[in-house]
Amino acid sequence: MKNLDKYKGIIPAFYACYDEAGNISGERVQELATYYLNKGVKGLYVGGSSGECIYQTVEERQEVLENVMKAVGGKMTIIAHVAAPSTRDSIILAKHAESLGVDALAAIPPIYFGLPEFAIKDYWVSMMEATNLDFIIYNIPQTTGYALSIELLKEMMAYDQVIGVKNSSMPVQDIYLFKRHAGKDIVVFNGPDEQFIAGRIMGADGGIGGTYGVMPELFIAANNAIENGELELAKNLQIKIDDIIFKMLSAKGNLYDVMKAILKKRGINIGSVRQPLPKITIEDRLIVEESYHMIQDALNYIETV
Numbered sequence: 001m002k003n004l005d006k007y008k009g010i011i012p013a014f015y016a017c018y019d020e021a022g023n024i025s026g027e028r029v030q031e032l033a034t035y036y037l038n039k040g041v042k043g044l045y046v047g048g049s050s051g052e053c054i055y056q057t058v059e060e061r062q063e064v065l066e067n068v069m070k071a072v073g074g075k076m077t078i079i080a081h082v083a084a085p086s087t088r089d090s091i092i093l094a095k096h097a098e099s100l101g102v103d104a105l106a107a108i109p110p111i112y113f114g115l116p117e118f119a120i121k122d123y124w125v126s127m128m129e130a131t132n133l134d135f136i137i138y139n140i141p142q143t144t145g146y147a148l149s150i151e152l153l154k155e156m157m158a159y160d161q162v163i164g165v166k167n168s169s170m171p172v173q174d175i176y177l178f179k180r181h182a183g184k185d186i187v188v189f190n191g192p193d194e195q196f197i198a199g200r201i202m203g204a205d206g207g208i209g210g211t212y213g214v215m216p217e218l219f220i221a222a223n224n225a226i227e228n229g230e231l232e233l234a235k236n237l238q239i240k241i242d243d244i245i246f247k248m249l250s251a252k253g254n255l256y257d258v259m260k261a262i263l264k265k266r267g268i269n270i271g272s273v274r275q276p277l278p279k280i281t282i283e284d285r286l287i288v289e290e291s292y293h294m295i296q297d298a299l300n301y302i303e304t305v
């Protein structure tokens, strides 16, 4: 039996860290990773959507992971998202991640072409079998166009290395269905940050989220509230979180650039986003300001409860 406890908790999806010219900044990667270590999160999910992985080369993705491991390797759980457009590059990334000593691999289904399920399976199994690492399926139908079926879930779960699903589909019932049909004990990570509490109640063991990184304290507090059975508090925190997310999403610029601007106000500079992600506009500055203050208010609130 595998010990899955190291995956249970709050795992921010790590943001891409660039210098002022838009190149990967190893120094900023290390600074951000250390910032999260000090916040007390369970681990980091590196190189996913939030890591802008699809806009980075294989070498850049390797550089990011190397710097994360240099800063916090061995001190928290590290999940490396290694899916690349081709199976070939995904295998290169998977082997590299294993050589650095990460805890697990994760992967979305193949992007762009809508491939049949046997090809999706082959893609996942190829990168997984190139290593001995734990493997996490990343289900995010909104961006990939493929929703994990129970049939493919069962086929994947037959592999000992497959230990869970990061589920970003909106129906909370999917969390329960994946657990129900896995045929073994698995970890399910809640994806949509806006319903973290609901996901936890329906059986998610924790979460991996794109907005955790800008307000990790709030998700840690919400997770603790669930663990302590304090449902009213959990709900209050979720509502504060949702108001902040909705405010951030009201910007014209991309959510990740909004969050990077907020992080800058919180003392961490990791540059901007890589195009085609739109940068925040002058008008968005007000939204950044307001979101930042909403986070500060929520942080004050958790001090009082």
Ligand SMILES: CC(=O)N[C@H](C=O)[C@@H](O)[C@H](O)[C@H](O)CO
Pocket: 049, 140, 142, 143, 167, 168, 190, 191, 192, 193, 194, 208, 209, 210, 211, 245
């Ligand atoms: C579709 C998408 O990107 N989902 C992310 C990962 O699951 C979430 O963490 C969102 O970024 C978050 O819920 C804000 O909408």
Ligand SMILES: CC(=O)C(=O)O
Pocket: 013, 014, 045, 048, 049, 050, 051, 208, 209, 210, 211
């Ligand atoms: C949001 C998330 O989980 C990702 O960056 O992939």
